[in-house]
Amino acid sequence: MINPFKPARALIRGVQKETYDTTTYTLSFEDARVREEFAFQPGQFNMITLFGIGEAPVSISSDPDEGPTFQHTVRHVGNVTKALARLKVGDAVGVRGAYGTGWPMELLRGRNVLIVAGGIGLAPLRPVITQILRQRRDFGRVELLYGARTPADMLYTPQFPRWQEEIKLYQAVDVVPDGYSWEQRVGVVTTLFGEMESQPADTIVLTCGPEIMMKFVVKDLLTRGFLSDQIYVSLERRMSCGVKKCGKCQIGPKFVCRDGPVFAYAELMGLSEGVLGGVAG
């Protein structure tokens, strides 16, 4: 991107309601040069500006190979994201990025992959899944464990049948409210570990979701024999600059906006803040 501090105008090309509080936006840059220059890796994020309101970091939820448009899946929780809910096709937002580290796609090639996602945490993992589907023979066994609060909170469910043709999908919800039918597991996402086939040998784990979920995911995987450098997590911290200038996202020596958001768990273990239950240094 030409100026990392200056958002470029992007137009909303599509609006897809995913759940009662979450929407996927398809965007493309107005300026042809920015559109051509823009590139990203699965797992990276953009800073999205709502003019006159503010800015928020949001993961890119689409596949880099599906350009020149890109997508963001947004849960409407606060100032910026609720204002976004009022916009429609043709409206403009500001976008700067793509920022941060991506998932280790090259490391996944030729290996088994275990993906563990919670709630909106599936958004930054969706491009990993679609890339795997496109080049399925390049990867070994691929399993996706997905947990959400209720069946109504599950993202991308219309895409599940296609995903299940190529990868194994296990689903869990915390609770099933009255009036819902649910034939999958009820419980936290780690209860699905008992059903999966994934073993530590030659497997890389990618996980994203609420920090408390990732803490238990990591803890459980370590007791199952997975090593800290086999587990990749995507962290969320409040951000301002997005480019390692303001220090807002700092955890000890690490800047989540630049050194992350994707980290090997091994990188986080010695941090004094004890991120995800890691040993405090």
Ligand SMILES: Cc1cc2nc3c(=O)[nH]c(=O)nc-3n(C[C@H](O)[C@H](O)[C@H](O)COP(=O)(O)OP(=O)(O)OC[C@H]3O[C@@H](n4cnc5c(N)ncnc54)[C@H](O)[C@@H]3O)c2cc1C
């Ligand atoms: C790398 C990265 C990727 C992300 N990807 C996505 C994504 O794909 N989709 C998505 O929906 N979200 C994503 N997020 C989260 C998103 O950036 C936040 O939810 C952001 O705060 C939304 O901005 P907002 O202005 O709408 O909400 P805010 O007005 O900032 O409020 C958001 C929530 O945080 C609370 N809050 C407000 N201020 C504080 C504070 N100082 N400390 C603690 N809590 C506070 C509010 O009460 C509210 O519940 C991502 C965040 C990061 C860092």
Ligand code: FES
């Ligand atoms: S958000 Fe400013 S340093 Fe990371």
